[in-house]
Amino acid sequence: MMIKKNFLADIGAKTLGMLVESGKLAIFVSKGVWACFSPPVYCGEMLKQILHTGFFSIPIVGLTAVFSGMVIALQTYVGFAKFSGESAVATVVIVAITRELGPVMAGLMVAGRISASIAAELGSMKISEQIDALEVLGVSPFRFLVAPRIWACLISLPLLTVLADIIGTFGGFVVGTTKLGFSSHAYMTQTFANLKMEDVICGLVKSACFGFVIAAFGCFYGFNSLRGAKSVGEATTMAVVAACMGVLVLNYIVTSLFFGA
Amino acid sequence: MLAPVEIEFINVKKTFSNGAKVLDNFNLKVRKNESLVIIGRSGVGKSIMLKILLGLVRLSAGDVMAGGISVYDRKRRQQYLSKFSMMFQGGALFDSMTVEQNVIFGLMNRGTPKNEATKIAQEKLLAVELDKSVFKLYPSALSGGMQKRVALARAIALKPEIMLFDEPTSGLDPVTGATISQLIRGMIKKFNFSCITITHDLSAAQVVADRVALLDSGKIIWEDKVKALNSSDNPIVRHFMESSRWTKGRA
Numbered sequence: 001m002m003i004k005k006n007f008l009a010d011i012g013a014k015t016l017g018m019l020v021e022s023g024k025l026a027i028f029v030s031k032g033v034w035a036c037f038s039p040p041v042y043c044g045e046m047l048k049q050i051l052h053t054g055f056f057s058i059p060i061v062g063l064t065a066v067f068s069g070m071v072i073a074l075q076t077y078v079g080f081a082k083f084s085g086e087s088a089v090a091t092v093v094i095v096a097i098t099r100e101l102g103p104v105m106a107g108l109m110v111a112g113r114i115s116a117s118i119a120a121e122l123g124s125m126k127i128s129e130q131i132d133a134l135e136v137l138g139v140s141p142f143r144f145l146v147a148p149r150i151w152a153c154l155i156s157l158p159l160l161t162v163l164a165d166i167i168g169t170f171g172g173f174v175v176g177t178t179k180l181g182f183s184s185h186a187y188m189t190q191t192f193a194n195l196k197m198e199d200v201i202c203g204l205v206k207s208a209c210f211g212f213v214i215a216a217f218g219c220f221y222g223f224n225s226l227r228g229a230k231s232v233g234e235a236t237t238m239a240v241v242a243a244c245m246g247v248l249v250l251n252y253i254v255t256s257l258f259f260g261a
Numbered sequence: 262m263l264a265p266v267e268i269e270f271i272n273v274k275k276t277f278s279n280g281a282k283v284l285d286n287f288n289l290k291v292r293k294n295e296s297l298v299i300i301g302r303s304g305v306g307k308s309i310m311l312k313i314l315l316g317l318v319r320l321s322a323g324d325v326m327a328g329g330i331s332v333y334d335r336k337r338r339q340q341y342l343s344k345f346s347m348m349f350q351g352g353a354l355f356d357s358m359t360v361e362q363n364v365i366f367g368l369m370n371r372g373t374p375k376n377e378a379t380k381i382a383q384e385k386l387l388a389v390e391l392d393k394s395v396f397k398l399y400p401s402a403l404s405g406g407m408q409k410r411v412a413l414a415r416a417i418a419l420k421p422e423i424m425l426f427d428e429p430t431s432g433l434d435p436v437t438g439a440t441i442s443q444l445i446r447g448m449i450k451k452f453n454f455s456c457i458t459i460t461h462d463l464s465a466a467q468v469v470a471d472r473v474a475l476l477d478s479g480k481i482i483w484e485d486k487v488k489a490l491n492s493s494d495n496p497i498v499r500h501f502m503e504s505s506r507w508t509k510g511r512a
């Protein structure tokens with residue numbers, strides 16, 4: 001009986017804790033969004049963040065995309081050969097890359113790289129009182145730290161997704177033409193015939209949403225770090241886990257909004 | 262005639278969400294151009310008190326006034342904050358900025374044009390006895406004492422009416438600590454700001470303070486002129502003095 005009571009109490013405490021955390025997150029995000037649209041705008045800080053989030057993520061996103069495109073081409077060929085559908089390889093690659101793999105792979109890679117980096121940086125700033133120092137200097141930490149990171153992710157993720165789409169398609173093209181025996185002309189013709197603007201736009205919308213959650217979770221957990229290196233480590237882990245989950249959940253929501261019956 | 266009151270804590274209470282009571286009916290007045298040092302054991306809420314004064318930590322009850330403005334007055338928040346500068350315990354220098362940029366940043370945010378801000382920053386960095394060769398370095402390349410000097414330069418560059426020092430000599434060797442205390446005393450004389458310093462270091466307190474107060478159990482339990490520290494019959498003050506002498510003797 002006692003065990004049952006403790007079990008229920010634990011569930012209750014966890015539920016309340018989650019509600020409190022959700023409330024804090026909602027307040028934090030609304031403050032962050034407000035900071036994005038209210039002056040002053042720290043352009044230098046924003047450019048620095050775009051460089052960090054976008055430019056320096058190109059290698060990791062590019063590598064992921066090229067191999068994803070190559071694997072999709074191979075798998076499709078092997079699978080479709082069972083019912084003589086090999087000719088559809090280029091179609092499957094372009095649809096899979098633009099609709100799903102491009103935005104999701106870019107989102108997950110940036111979620112791992114950037115949300116961790118944001119949470120660790122802001123967490124260290126919090127425990128070394130740099131965020132308090134900003135306030136004393138009359139600088140809003142939301143405008144100086146959160147808004148540039150949100151804008152940077154919102155701008156960088158769609159650009160990285162376009163890049164992932166191009167590189168992923170190229171990966172499929174390389175495998176298709178060198179290993180699977182397609183002529184480059186036939187492969188490209190089929191690719192362009194099945195490249196739909198709707199798919200590309202859906203991917204870009206998704207990636208902008210991913211950018212927002214990556215920045216929001218990174219900043220939220222960084223700002224809420226407690227004292228000590230352990231706390232910064234925990235904040236970093238939480239930020240990465242939450243950002244990756246956010247990417248996957250939003251992926252479903254946006255997909256169902258665009259393509260749902 | 263007594264100078265007007267610049268800072269006033271009125272029946273301030275601060276209880277954390279875990280039930281820990283830090284300040285309990287805390288009352289304190291600091292007069293214009295006065296230098297008050299607050300001493301007390303670790304964990305009695307000295308740093309929290311400064312953060313409450315700046316509005317960085319919310320109080321549970323009571324009010325705090327600075328220059329006639331309440332910490333609750335959100336409409337005059339910028340005006341309220343513009344009265345203050347603070348030198349944080351660890352310096353709180355921005356890692357991503359050079360020494361010079363750390364000082365310029367605060368000035369530019371308060372509307373000083375870049376050229377003028379650069380000139381003021383260089384003047385203040387020289388005033389805290391820093392060499393020009395460190396201006397372009399990042400804080401991580403500086404020693405603890407140098408970081409405190411940069412933090413002091415950043416704080417005084419803003420020409421505050423009220424200066425707050427949180428453990429200005431902590432983590433420094435006695436010689437550097439004494440130099441920082443002398444620098445602070447010099448700045449207080451030169452710029453005439455009202456000032457609250459929090460420290461465990463009684464030798465620093467004796468250099469910096471006009472008046473000393475002891476915080477314990479959430480309240481100020483003793484306060485007097487700095488000269489009265491040696492002759493106080495308050496047991497906690499005596500204990501502090503004796504521990505300080507014992508530590509010095511051991512050193």
